[in-house]
Amino acid sequence: MNTITKNIQELAVSLLRDKTVDIVIGFKSGTVPMSSVPFVAKTTEQARTFIWDTHCRLNLANYLTGRKEKIGIIAKGCDSRNIANHIIENKISREQLHIIGVPCSGMVDKVKIASEFTEEIIEYTEQPDSFVVKTASQTKTLLKKDYLRANCSTCMHPNPVIYDQLAADRVTEPLIENQFADVNRIEALSRDEKWQHFDDLLQDCIRCYACRNACPLCYCPTCFVDESDPQWVGKGTDTTDIRTFHFLRAYHCAGRCTDCGACVEACPMDINVRDFTRKLNKDVFDMYGWEAGLDIKNRPPLDTFNPDDPDEFIK
Amino acid sequence: MTEKQIKIVAFLCNWCSYGAADLAGVSRMQYSTDIRVIRVPCSGRIDAKLILAAFREGADGVWVSGCHPGECHYLEGNYYARRKFILMGNLMEHMGIDKNRVHFSWISSAEATKFAKVAREVADTIVPMGPNDRFVKKAV
Amino acid sequence: MEIIKIKKSDWAGGIDKSRKTYHLFGPVKHKNHHIFRQLENNIYPDMEYMSSVLSPKSVLFPQSQKILVTSADASGKACHIFTPPEQDHTPRAVIGIRPCDAKAVQLVKLNFDTKEYQDPYWCSAFEATTFVGLAVNTPSVLDFSTSAGSGPFAQEGLDVLLVDCKDHYLAKILSQKGKEFLNTAGFNEKEDPKAADQVIQQMKISAEKAICSVIQTQHLKKKTVLELYEAPFWEDIAFSCISCGTCAYVCPTCWCFDIQDETQGKTAVRFRNWDTCMPALFTRHSSGHNPRGEKIQRVRQRFMHKLKYFDDKYDQGIMCIGCGRCVEKCPVNIDIRDICNLMNAYKPEKESDAGEIKGEIK
Numbered sequence: 001m002n003t004i005t006k007n008i009q010e011l012a013v014s015l016l017r018d019k020t021v022d023i024v025i026g027f028k029s030g031t032v033p034m035s036s037v038p039f040v041a042k043t044t045e046q047a048r049t050f051i052w053d054t055h056c057r058l059n060l061a062n063y064l065t066g067r068k069e070k071i072g073i074i075a076k077g078c079d080s081r082n083i084a085n086h087i088i089e090n091k092i093s094r095e096q097l098h099i100i101g102v103p104c105s106g107m108v109d110k111v112k113i114a115s116e117f118t119e120e121i122i123e124y125t126e127q128p129d130s131f132v133v134k135t136a137s138q139t140k141t142l143l144k145k146d147y148l149r150a151n152c153s154t155c156m157h158p159n160p161v162i163y164d165q166l167a168a169d170r171v172t173e174p175l176i177e178n179q180f181a182d183v184n185r186i187e188a189l190s191r192d193e194k195w196q197h198f199d200d201l202l203q204d205c206i207r208c209y210a211c212r213n214a215c216p217l218c219y220c221p222t223c224f225v226d227e228s229d230p231q232w233v234g235k236g237t238d239t240t241d242i243r244t245f246h247f248l249r250a251y252h253c254a255g256r257c258t259d260c261g262a263c264v265e266a267c268p269m270d271i272n273v274r275d276f277t278r279k280l281n282k283d284v285f286d287m288y289g290w291e292a293g294l295d296i297k298n299r300p301p302l303d304t305f306n307p308d309d310p311d312e313f314i315k
Numbered sequence: 316m317t318e319k320q321i322k323i324v325a326f327l328c329n330w331c332s333y334g335a336a337d338l339a340g341v342s343r344m345q346y347s348t349d350i351r352v353i354r355v356p357c358s359g360r361i362d363a364k365l366i367l368a369a370f371r372e373g374a375d376g377v378w379v380s381g382c383h384p385g386e387c388h389y390l391e392g393n394y395y396a397r398r399k400f401i402l403m404g405n406l407m408e409h410m411g412i413d414k415n416r417v418h419f420s421w422i423s424s425a426e427a428t429k430f431a432k433v434a435r436e437v438a439d440t441i442v443p444m445g446p447n448d449r450f451v452k453k454a455v
Numbered sequence: 456m457e458i459i460k461i462k463k464s465d466w467a468g469g470i471d472k473s474r475k476t477y478h479l480f481g482p483v484k485h486k487n488h489h490i491f492r493q494l495e496n497n498i499y500p501d502m503e504y505m506s507s508v509l510s511p512k513s514v515l516f517p518q519s520q521k522i523l524v525t526s527a528d529a530s531g532k533a534c535h536i537f538t539p540p541e542q543d544h545t546p547r548a549v550i551g552i553r554p555c556d557a558k559a560v561q562l563v564k565l566n567f568d569t570k571e572y573q574d575p576y577w578c579s580a581f582e583a584t585t586f587v588g589l590a591v592n593t594p595s596v597l598d599f600s601t602s603a604g605s606g607p608f609a610q611e612g613l614d615v616l617l618v619d620c621k622d623h624y625l626a627k628i629l630s631q632k633g634k635e636f637l638n639t640a641g642f643n644e645k646e647d648p649k650a651a652d653q654v655i656q657q658m659k660i661s662a663e664k665a666i667c668s669v670i671q672t673q674h675l676k677k678k679t680v681l682e683l684y685e686a687p688f689w690e691d692i693a694f695s696c697i698s699c700g701t702c703a704y705v706c707p708t709c710w711c712f713d714i715q716d717e718t719q720g721k722t723a724v725r726f727r728n729w730d731t732c733m734p735a736l737f738t739r740h741s742s743g744h745n746p747r748g749e750k751i752q753r754v755r756q757r758f759m760h761k762l763k764y765f766d767d768k769y770d771q772g773i774m775c776i777g778c779g780r781c782v783e784k785c786p787v788n789i790d791i792r793d794i795c796n797l798m799n800a801y802k803p804e805k806e807s808d809a810g811e812i813k814g815e816i817k
Contacts, residue, residue, distance in 0.1 A: 016732050030788035061473045115487060122596050195411025210699035210786050226736050231362050235715045236519030240452045244367050251363045254402050260757040266786035268701045270487055279409045283402055305394035315420035315433050455717045455724040
């Protein structure tokens with residue numbers, strides 16, 4: 001058991017024992033290699049099954065929406081930013097939460113790891129800076145830093161922004177020179193190439209909405225895709241409908257997205273849906289100097305304005 | 316003529332640009348016939364959904380016009396709109412739609428001349444681009 | 456029973472010959488995974504594939520299918536009359552379908568082809584299709600087909616079973632349709648059926664042995680519906696679910712669909728699209744009432760349907776063939792194997808009134 005897991009378990013156990021909280025939301029280990037399961041502990045025994053490793057990719061803030069109890073929650077950097085978002089958007093109150101922050105050294109990309117092997121991965125074991133992957137015929141040790149998820153490798157806020165306790169020492173916050181290199185690459189394409197890029201990207205979309213559902217920002221009681229009068233998007237596999245869905249899903253996250261990568265993690269077809277939200281993240285950063293969820297005081301950019309906002313594009 | 320007629324959907328704020336269109340009309344000012352007007356309560360009401368819906372149904376261009384900054388009937392609707400529009404336009408361009416198919420303007424109800432001028436400008440940019448084939452719902 | 460030997464060097468030629476009569480569908484490598492799709496003339500099925508990310512159910516049951524078309528054009532004859540669009544029912548063959556996926560087609564058939572009603576779209580596609588299966592020599596660690604009523608060499612639902620023997624395939628003919636397909640492809644080198652079958656049997660035994668994942672289903676049938684329904688474990692299972700439809704979309708046995716109308720100009724089309732019981736919208740009534748408005752109800756429904764109601768209604772085992780797709784693809788790793796075992800082993804703590812009603816809920 002790694003120290004973070006041990007600390008998380010201890011903190012969670014004491015929170016439940018002292019009745020500081022009613023439940024603790026964290027991760028337990030999954031049934032297949034390179035997986036984890038969001039899990040709610042109500043008893044101290046359950047809290048002893050919490051784990052922490054580089055597969056805790058989903059965003060636990062997603063499980064807070066509308067809950068009424070007093071909640072303990074395990075939060076890495078991005079989770080904590082989404083918790084801040086939730087507080088700003090009145091989805092949960094700060095007083096209801098006891099946040100166990102986990103300074104995060106990045107989660108690994110299971111698709112990237114799997115693509116290194118022609119065979120199925122049957123075992124995965126983690127060490128501090130590396131991991132060992134076993135298939136039927138080979139065992140390989142790989143370095144974590146080479147297999148970080150794309151969003152983790154450009155993350156500048158690995159430490160929780162709000163928390164009550166920390167489960168480990170803070171990590172150094174990296175300064176990344178150009179955190180939007182991926183967006184720049186698409187921006188450099190010609191218009192037709194851009195269109196083609198997104199066509200290829202969305203080719204496999206099966207409209208399961210896992211990207212939307214894994215996202216802590218998507219909590220509308222009725223999503224626009226589910227509206228029937230008017231119907232904004234058809235429900236079939238028409239490419240325009242698929243593209244419209246992805247455009248609007250991303251757009252609804254403008255100025256709110258913390259780039260946690262839960263959408264990409266959840267996608268069964270391994271579509272990098274971040275290609276949409278990243279552009280918006282870059283724009284709100286460039287124009288309004290905004291990064292979502294860094295505190296619980298400032299209003300998000302589309303919820304406020306400045307009389308001097310850029311408007312050269314308006315006639 | 317078998318050529319498809321270009322259609323430009325104009326979402327005009329009830330309190331300003333729509334009035335300007337009215338005034339331009341009664342003043343017999345000339346502007347493009349490619350423009351179809353939809354009256355909306357405020358430019359702040361315009362959402363990406365509406366713009367995409369216009370393209371989806373076959374519009375070749377969209378024009379949104381509201382009150383000048385500081386003159387919003389609802390005080391600040393157009394300030395919010397401005398932030399939404401720029402992000403929306405950039406994302407469209409990012410995905411491969413020509414930004415010049417979407418136009419924004421501030422026109423007060425007294426500015427009939429500006430209305431006609433902008434209408435001509437909008438049409439002059441969009442019409443030469445020809446019919447739009449992106450974000451259009453294919454035949455069912 | 457006949458067994459044909461197909462040299463791998465003859466394989467591509469035979470596939471090409473069969474294209475003259477059949478539309479071919481098969482597994483193709485696409486980006487990081489394999490998908491099942493129609494094969495153009497220069498594309499061959501990738502017979503080295505492990506599993507396809509989506510099941511081949513879409514060959515008979517496309518994700519989005521036009522079922523009726525009408526027009527408001529008063530000058531046309533068909534004005535305001537809904538008619539089915541033209542459909543292609545020429546022969547098609549699914550090459551390389553895994554035995555468990557073929558068994559799944561048989562389970563889906565129970566829904567689309569009943570005594571009272573035969574779904575015209577599905578049934579005619581089914582009639583037109585020949586299933587040329589490929590036995591699984593090295594099963595995935597997620598494969599639990601042997602304990603889910605199928606297996607790596609199972610034959611149910613197949614017209615031909617191909618067994619990969621390194622430099623050649625052994626093709627076991629299982630139906631007239633299968634025989635015709637092999638004839639069309641020009642595969643006719645007969646093997647001594649006894650000897651060849653022995654080879655297949657040997658390979659079958661070793662493949663089945665290699666399966667390391669097993670579910671327990673033996674007590675499910677005897678359990679009463681309400682006991683399972685009220686079991687305490689559903690709340691924990693449902694917690695992590697994000698109500699996406701991934702499990703149902705990748706599942707070869709999930710058959711639910713939604714009807715949607717779309718209009719454009721003067722044309723209107725009625726589609727049926729895959730749907731899933733996981734989002735709340737699935738059961739929301741037009742009144743606003745929703746009998747399965749809570750996530751726990753929907754998660755329970757999925758597993759009760761697959762593992763209990765289905766067997767109670769059709770007496771054909773569980774509605775799962777153990778392909779492992781949902782286990783692999785669920786974003787939060789909800790594992791049907793664990794849930795099945797939980798349900799199978801479940802004993803209510805105390806006798807409840809509910810226990811007296813014996814599995815009659817439909």
